[in-house]
Amino acid sequence: MLRYTLMRLGILVACLLAVWGLVYSGIAPRGLGSSNGMWIILLSLVISAPISFVALRKERDRASIQIVEKVDRVKANLDANRSQEDEAVDEAARARAQGQPS
Known part of the structure; x- marks a missing residue:
């Protein structure tokens, strides 16, 4: 169970880094006002969930x-x-x- 949790967390961190890179390079849209950090986290969660579902x-x-x-x-x-x-x-x-x- 710990192995699954760590693998899932790894996928989330990888998505977080990828989304962060896309947002700050201007490829993905930025959040509104000061919500940029929350936008990156939410988008990472949405992307990592189906990846984890299939890959794990x-x-x-x-x-x-x-x-x-x-x-x-x-x-x-x-x-x-x-x-x-x-x-x-x-x-x-x-x-x-x-x-x-x-």
Whole structure:
């Protein structure tokens, strides 16, 4: 997951540098007034999103598999804990029914 995040950040930085170069060379339009910095950031985000979507497809799939495996492990642990708790409650109920202290 960290690898995917760093790759995505790298694409964003590359787009940011490219847009900055285009704006300051006059090829791309400048923002209005003092909004030039915000314009560069927003344009970089808009450009980097589809690039990341296409270029990082395999890495995103790997990251999602890791997340699914982790969620499955957590669910299995919760189910195991829940069944242990149910067994303890059942034993206590049987002990009370038989008149034994728990």
